[in-house]
Amino acid sequence: MATIAQVQTTEVAARSGWLSKVRVTPGRAAAHLALLLLVVIWTVPTFGLLISSVRDKDQLAVSGWWTSLTTVERSSVGVLGTAADQVEEGGQYVIRGNVLPEGSNETVVSFGTSINNPTEFAAGSPAEMRIGGEIIVSEDGSYVWTSPTAFEHDRVRLFYTSAGSPRFTLENYTEVLTAAGIGRAFVNSFTVTVPATIIPILIAAFAAYALAWMRFPGRTLLVALMVGLLVVPLQMSLIPLLRMYNGIAATFGGNSKSYLGIWLAHTAFGLPLAIYLLRNYMAGLPREIMESARMDGASHFQIFATMVLPLSFPALASFAIFQFLWVWNDLLVAIVFLGQSSDELVLTGQLRALLGSRGDNWEILTAGAFISIVVPLIVFFSLQRYFVRGLLAGSVKGG
Template identity: 55%
Template sequence: MDNIAGTKSSLTWAVHISVVILVALWLFPTVGLFVSSFRTGDQISSSGWWQALSTQQAQLPAIRVEGDETPTGGAFVIEGELIAGDNTVSAWGTSSRAPQAYEPGDTADLGDGQTLLINEDATFVLTSSETTEGTRLPRVFLTASSPPEFTLDNYREVLTSSTAGAGILQSFINTLTVSIPATVIPILIAAFAAYALAWMEFPGRALLIAAVVGLLVVPLQLALIPLLQFHNTIGIGKGYLGVWMAHTGFGLPLAIYLLRNYMVGLPRDIIENAKVDGASDFQIFVKIILPLSFPALASFAIFQFLWTWNDLLVALVFLGADDESLVLTGRLVNLLGSRGGEWEILATSAFISIAVPLVVFFAMQRYLVRGLLAGSVK
């Protein structure tokens, strides 16, 4: 009964469910990061991104009462606002052991002739029988609710401020400078090599193919320091040329292997007819092979761009960690260390770092499967 037309086997349903789960695991954090990038730091720390559209109620950290003292009727009065914004106080207290001891509008006796009144709109009145100048004013604990709040200030701060944004825009430009050439150069070289290994007869071709396959399993970490020493020896040193060459060398084995498998699967009759008509290998490559191999080229371009964009290790080794040449991943590491409490800055910076890879992936994803399956079916 499982093979009846119009029915789906249990394996098909399992595959569909697995795909849905994988998509959800990828989508939820991305949506959460996007929503968090428009929220304020207080709301991020007090509630999850899925609660961004609802009114939030949370117990705020201790707030020290402060303000200018005014003599009034034999007493000294300080008035002010504890928290700014459209917040509503539901409870408050003067001790961390009883943070909700009073309701809005209640007056608490603090002793020593001091009383404190806190209203629902977070305004307060501190009354003292003696002057409070030179003394430490009390602190309070508020439980308040706030409406949903979204802002573009996070993006303005990250993209325009050299101090608060810590050079995110410069790092964004540096990453583009690394990723685009490091994607284009391997494709150009690998396309020529793949055509030669697929359609040109010469001694040692099988050994070269085996060597390319073997290079796929070589860890790049083993080659970083020797390669940097080689760059210093030949005069390249640290710079964009060195990181482009490094990414090209590490990406060529996969590029050649992927493109060669695709080109081998192209119809032989087309190439043979072109040779009969007098076309050279270069003309066949440029006018026939490259247009037909676009899915494989796009597939590798996606992998290479995502790898170089998200790379940290190669960029640190061949570019360094100074502010002028630091890439986006390195900048985020610095932000995590220096601004770990400012979650809105981290969320905004992280979403900016994944925005370009998302655009590249969705723009070229239709070619991804076609390129990866190249040569698997004859």
């Protein structure tokens, strides 16, 4: 039988082994803190955008989303009644009205007769008007303007500060979803995005297999060329590519503004990254599988279609997420290759058109942003289990 000392020694050793497994090293702690920081950096603005999208547009224009649960104060200008609205009461001439918009749930905090001092008087206190008479503005916005002599003015402004309780509404979403052309823009975005995601994946898969498992002269040079193309800015190559495409379209009598043009453009811009990721992933697949298939008489196409392609699904899913998000959110390439007519605008272009030439109704961008990310979120969460595995393998493995 084991002695008490032996049992205690075994327990101490077991505890030491368990503690060594759960011990947090400084490097691991720093990595977790960095990851947490990245999550916060991405999550906080997104949460703020969501809160802003359901706030009243008047409150959104004067305060940040972090004040959405507090009382909001804003400065406004009201127009008082004219001489035609006056009535005579007890030898005094009186004009009554309300400076707040109809249906407003705000209250007047202070007011002033000059733009230089809009908070000069507290609500309920009398104030002398520069053109004569005395005015009292109540908290509910109603005012009484009295004068011993008849009014003769046409238009007088009153500056006031009002406070309102937090208001949340779905009006921004309603305005975006019911806007003219938004449905067509959704269809256009799908028409552009789906082929522009599938085409480069198909081409890159064949090219990646050839660069990973087929031996031919210049293979290393082609791999280096793919890596070099990753650093070419889109803006630098956009105009030369457009000129080349317009020249080809003019030669064959085609229309330069078509879906084919934007599909080819997105394919050209997406191929370097796709080939790079897929080639590195495929080069890391077990060599024994390929050699066994060749010994059984399988051709390169059979190996690619029946073995390599199914095993490379994580890398394919990773690039599909990247490409779909890029094409769906694109505006520049869509405007250049597709045009800006109402029948050709994609969703990002239609949302920009809703703002007008001077950026009016900018508050609908908050709702428009969430409407535009619904589809990308569905794609991401559908493929996210393959995302990290495919991205990491395609980035660090090589052959």
